[in-house]
Amino acid sequence: MTVKPAMGGGPKPLAVTLGEPSGVGPDIVLDIKARAGADLPPLFVLCDPDMLVARARRLGLAETVRLHPITSPGDLASVGAGELAILPLVNRQAETPGVIDPANGAGTVEAIDRATAYVLEGEASAIVTGPIDKKALYDIGFRHPGHTEYLADLCATKTGAPIKPVMLLTGPELSCVPVTIHIPLVEVPRQLTTALIVETCRITDHDYRRRLGIARPRLAVSGLNPHAGEKGAIGEEDEAVIRPAVDQLVAEGIDAFGPLPGDTMFHAEARRRYDVAICMYHDQALIPAKTLAFDETVNVTLGLPIIRTSPDHGTAADIAGSGHARPDSFRAAIALAAKMAAIESGVRPS
Structure with a gap:
């Protein structure tokens, strides 16, 4: 299966999922x-309308946000400017903020599946996913480490092509890509290879050109050890594994440089030298990204045949239904998805 281009007739909507309904996604x-009212880009939300109506009542928004059920993304033209388009799920979901209900898991997965299919079929331009509760999904037989890996397998199954997903954390001041992600720190030097670094950088470079509109992205590659190994004095990985990767990338025409000491590459002056930092492990990337812009950072999955963005926070079930959840990251994820879709389609975003 090939990914179909978005059909004509104006910009295609974003497909939005709420994630775990007992969390803050619905809020x-x-x-x-x-x-935002009518100022949002065209979008529709895949969810149980009754669940969302109940949450709106709990939050005192039932009169402010009018829900408009549709049967397909093509029906969005019938939705009023002040209405929120809802594409109902087959699986019902209970409105139980803060309390995990295993019965909700099927709907959570259904929303991801259908949103992905709509983008692959060209009926939607991108998917924006709300945070999921992995334990809730594991309890119903979900066997993927997380959202990203599930989307990669889902797209690979539908397209018939192997996919290597890459996590990008991007905010107003810093963008970071971790080469290794959810593994114990002791495993990082064991799993870090020149080939893995090169592959991660190639995907990053490709998607920055295609979907973020940067003709020649600058990739700053971090070291692994303190002071980037001090030329082998503090560990061998920086010279034996990372530097050969940078040399290969440069030979391929990719604007990469490093390895750089992790303690000197994130201050303001250093950040002006690159577009994205390629980091060797999870916290090396996420700590500076979240420190600089915790509420505005967006999680983007590179390497997929579709555009996928997500807020960079969890379900926050402890405040679900309270009205205290901050919308900044989710709003930024929506805006970035719309921008990336416009760039990929050749439309210059305003």
């Missing part, structure tokens, strides 16, 4: 719609 989408 935030309702809040964003209440604040």
Whole structure:
């Protein structure tokens, strides 16, 4: 299967999933719609309408946010400017903020599956996913480490092509890509290879050109050890594994440089030298990204045949239904998805 281009007739909508319904996903989408009104890009939300109506009532937004059920993305033209388009799920979901209900898991997965299919079929331009509760999904037989890996397998199955997903954390001041992600720190030097670094950088370079509109992205590659190994004095990986990767990337015409000491590459002056930092492990990337812009950083999955963005926070079930959830990251994820879709389609975003 090949990915179909978005059909004509104007910009295609974003497909939005709420993630775990007992978390803040429903709260935030309702809040964003209440604040932004008609100023949001075209989008529809895959969810149980009754669940979202109940949450809107709990938050005092039932009169402010009017839900408009549709049967397909093509029906969005019938939705009023002040209405939120809802594409109902087959699986029902209970409105139980803060309390995990295993019965909700099937709907959470259904929303991801259908949103992905709509983008692959050209009926939607991108998917924006709300945070999931992995334990809740594991309890119903979900066997993927997380959202990203599931989307990669889903796209690979539908397209018939192998996929290597790459995590990008991007905010107003810093963008980072971790080469290794959810593994114990002791495993990082064992799994870090020249080939893995090169592959991660190639995907990053490709998607920055295609979907982020940067003709020649600058990749700053971090070291692994303190002071980037001090030329082998503090560990061998920087010279034996990372530097050969940088040399290969440069030979391929990719603007990469490093390895750089991790303690000197994230201050303001250093950040002006690159577009994205390629980091060797999870916390090396996420700590500076979240420190600089915790509420505005967006999680983007590179390497997929579709555009996928997500807020960079969890379900926050402890405040679900309280009205205290901050919408900044989810709103930024929506805006970035729309921008990336416009760039990929050749439309210059305003």
